[in-house]
Amino acid sequence: MKNATLAKNFEPNEKICFDKRFSIKGLSGARRVLGCFMVDTKRGITAAKPLQNEIIDNCSLDISRKKFLMILFGMKGNEYIYFNREEKMKQSDPSTLHHYVSTGNTHKDPLQSVIGEKMLYKKQQTCEFCNGKYKAFEYRSADMKDILYLYGKDYPGDVKAYSYLGAYGLGYLKTDKGNYFVMSFEHGNTQLQVSEVEDLENLMACFDPSVFQIYEETKVVEMLQETEDRTNELNQNLVRDEQKMLNTNFPCAAKKYALNVYKNESNEKQKELLEMQSNDKIAYSNKADVLKVASRYDPTASIKMDRLQTEYNLCILKSDVESGKWSKNPDNYSKAIAKINCWENKVNEYKKMEDDIKAIDVRYSNDKEKAVEEKMKYQVKNIGPKMGTLRCNL
Structure with missing residues (x-):
């Protein structure tokens, strides 16, 4: 922190x-x-690496790992997420590992404010960290929501924090009364502390991201073009479906039309999200930016797509049964009836999930953050566990 003025x-x-x-x-x-x-x-x-239940790579800089993921952020407002993805040119091709860095466009337009000034007030509690190597004093924010244990040379009654270097609320803190280690940070239901500090100066711990492609300028551009191509194809399908709905020889044309309308809507939503990624500044350390992205996520989007596809398949199968197609083969007829029953149950379960998510949006219409939180909880508790039970492999 002594060289914080050199940050760039x-x-x-x-x-x-x-x-x-x-x-x-x-x-x-x-x-x-x-x-x-x-x-x-x-x-x-x-x-920084994501918090996990166990240390898997101990901050490894090995970019050849399939699940490599690391976030870099600077005191001057750059924020970059480095990650790997396995991709195929064609479905039959072997997977190859691609390296991307998502910048949230902060490489072109850095964040204006990385940390706001905050007053911290000393309490009498002390605590030792790293097997007694650091004895730190407790400090709290004025609203008592943040509890920090600071290690330094002096411990005045209050300090004004104005510069920070670290992650998860831990690390270095520059104040008007000197520099400190933040050894412990507590906010809400999050409680974190430093268990070890290592000197790396003689270990050459360097990260070379020269092979990483900027995600917003490569993959996002590619996916935007794919949505454009898909729009043209879907519009042609809708015109064809409209014509079929006028023909009594296609009793399930309305179901097919509804499916393609939703595919078109989903494609447009994806296009809007990609355009936001391409053009907007999105910092994942910024709560408002995260909420802006998360609020666009619909946990029932894939469910609705599958429901509409299932309703179309159900219509076709029912039409075949009613026309007597399976009447001469009892085994196939029984399988068709079983599949109809399974698909009908699947559709009803999907509709309930969709209604539940809509109810959450209505309930928290004035609190988007809470709505996102509750929808994620619902997905983990209700949607995920249920999906395996709704397969109709008959």
Whole structure:
């Protein structure tokens, strides 16, 4: 933090070397978590890995790992997410590993404010960390929502924090009374603490992201073109379906039309989201930005698509049964009736899930954040576990 004035914007493909590594542990809700992050104290850059139930790679910089994921953010407002994806050119081709960095466009337009000034007030409680190596004093924010344990040279009655380098509320804190280690951070149902601080200066812990492609300028552009192509195809399908609905020889044409209308709507929503990714500044450390993206997510989107497809398939199968197509083969007839019953149950269950999600949106129409939270809970508790029971492999 002594060199915080040297902090500057950095490019997504720029090599970064770190001089400190922090191991952390704690609670996120009821879940015990472990994690780590590294910092370049000279340039004001942090690299963090997601919190997990167990340490899998201990902040490994090995980009050949299939599930490599790391977030870099700087004191000057850059925020980059590095990740790998397996992709195929064709369905029959073998998968190849691609490296992407999602910048949220902060490489072109950095965040204006990384941390706001905050007053912290000393309490009498102390706590030792890292096997007694650091004895820190408790400080709290004025609203008492943030509880921090600070380690430093002096411990005045209050400090004004105005610069931060670290992750998950831990790391370095620059104040008007000096620099501190944040050894513990508690807010709401999150309680995290530093379990080890390692010096990396002699270990050459460097991250070279030169092979990573900027996601917004490559993959997003490619997917936008795919949505454009799909729009043309879907519009042609809708024209064809409208003509079929006028013909009594196609009793299920209305079902097919409803399916393609929804496919078109879903394609347009995906296009809007991709355009937002391409053009807007989206920082995933910013609560408002995360909410803007999350509020567009509909946990029943794939369910509705499958329901409409199932209703169309159901219509075709019922028409075949009613026309006597299966009457001469008792086994096939029995299988057709069983599949009809299974599909009808599946459609009814899907409709209930869709209605439940709509009810959540209505209930929290004035609180988007709560609506997103409740919909995610519903998906985990009700949608995920139910999907396996609704398969109709008859």
